[in-house]
Amino acid sequence: MKRLAPLMLLLGISSIAAAEVSTSVYLADGNTPLEPADPNIPLVYRDIMAGTKLTIVIASDAAESWDGGMYISGIDRDYGMLSARDYNDVSHDWQGSRFEAAGQRARVNNIEDAFSSGFELHSHRSGGAGDWFIIDYTATNVGGCRVAFYDYGVPGGLFVPVYELVFNHVPTRDFDHDTGVGLADFAVFALYWGATDCSESGQCEGTDLDADGDVDGNDLALFADYWLETTQ
Ligand SMILES: [Ca+2]
Numbered sequence: 001m002k003r004l005a006p007l008m009l010l011l012g013i014s015s016i017a018a019a020e021v022s023t024s025v026y027l028a029d030g031n032t033p034l035e036p037a038d039p040n041i042p043l044v045y046r047d048i049m050a051g052t053k054l055t056i057v058i059a060s061d062a063a064e065s066w067d068g069g070m071y072i073s074g075i076d077r078d079y080g081m082l083s084a085r086d087y088n089d090v091s092h093d094w095q096g097s098r099f100e101a102a103g104q105r106a107r108v109n110n111i112e113d114a115f116s117s118g119f120e121l122h123s124h125r126s127g128g129a130g131d132w133f134i135i136d137y138t139a140t141n142v143g144g145c146r147v148a149f150y151d152y153g154v155p156g157g158l159f160v161p162v163y164e165l166v167f168n169h170v171p172t173r174d175f176d177h178d179t180g181v182g183l184a185d186f187a188v189f190a191l192y193w194g195a196t197d198c199s200e201s202g203q204c205e206g207t208d209l210d211a212d213g214d215v216d217g218n219d220l221a222l223f224a225d226y227w228l229e230t231t232q
């Protein structure tokens, strides 16, 4: 490196810095950030209801030809699902999931194998800084799901993710399945208020939120946590 340094100075190279590529998680509106459960643990997000849709935006601080991906592996595939937008038959990729800043020859490709499911992301240096890609996430079942983010350019990056986004899905409060939690759902809740035989009657249409067999104040508190929240 000692001998190389003067040469780098001659060429005007101060350092060879790679672009910083990062992910952000938003609600389905693509605008409201999903907060972490604990501000000190940024990649573990607050609980969301099963059925909730999220958007994951992949952005960069510089133009670069970059290769990476987002995947869900193993049993986690039973709890969450990734999807992309507007498949293009000519480019053979998910055109709607890449933005102009990702460059002219950017591509988003679906990858499915025995172990994982997700999307390979390729940017092109003709692009620029900004939002490169958008991938949709659906919480399909109650439970946990990890979404691994890969940067193929880092050492071992093909095999080891840079990090994982951790999601936890709780039972839905949207009892009438209209994608929002509101008065109609409260009406269903009120119908079962005071019930004590929920295990026999199909969890009282989901209103026995802590699954202890009754519908009481504990379930009401759990219901109220998601009041007016939307899933899509
Ligand atoms: Ca509802």
Ligand SMILES: [Ca+2]
Pocket: 208, 209, 210, 211, 212, 213, 214, 215, 216, 218, 219
């Ligand atoms: Ca209960």
Ligand SMILES: [Ca+2]
Pocket: 212, 214, 215, 216, 218, 219
């Ligand atoms: Ca109870």
